[in-house]
Structures are given as C-alpha cells and as structure tokens.
Amino acid sequence: MDGTGYPKGLKGPDMSLPPRIMGVADIFEALTAGDRPYKQAKTLSQAVKILWFMKKDNHVDPELFDLSLTWGA
Numbered sequence: 001m002d003g004t005g006y007p008k009g010l011k012g013p014d015m016s017l018p019p020r021i022m023g024v025a026d027i028f029e030a031l032t033a034g035d036r037p038y039k040q041a042k043t044l045s046q047a048v049k050i051l052w053f054m055k056k057d058n059h060v061d062p063e064l065f066d067l068s069l070t071w072g073a
Contacts, residue, residue, distance in 0.1 A: 002058045012061060020061040024068050027051060027060065 001012035005023070012020065031050060034041040042050065048069070055065040 001061055005059065012058075020064055024051065024060050024064050027054065028068070 001020075003009050003011040010019075028047055028051065030036075031042045031047040032044065051060060051065055051068075054060045055062045
C-alpha cells in the first residue's frame, strides 16, 4: 500500500482490487504454508498478528485485512 512492494511499486490508490486482495492472501499463505523447507508454518493467530502489524505499517490494504477476518464467518 505504501509503494515499497509489488506489483510494480504501485501505491494503494493506484492498484486495482485484485492485486490488493492477492497481497493479503499471498502473505497469509506464505505465513501459514507447511510445505516450506526453510521455515515452519505460523499458526492462525501468529499469521493474523503479523498481518495486523503489516496493516498498521501500511503494507497491506487495511479494509481488506479487516474484511479477511470475516471470511468464512
């Protein structure tokens, strides 16, 4: 959201909805994946806490992060 990540260094307002959704989903998947040989999977609560800090630091879309907490609810 702050232009330091992908895609193409765009800032939040310049990105369409799909890349902003994928940003949250991709980070969550990377944190919780159990098939990575270089790290253990994070628990759900650990992943949410990390994403919450990323929201606070403007690295993920804050509204989509909040919405993601209600998915499946």
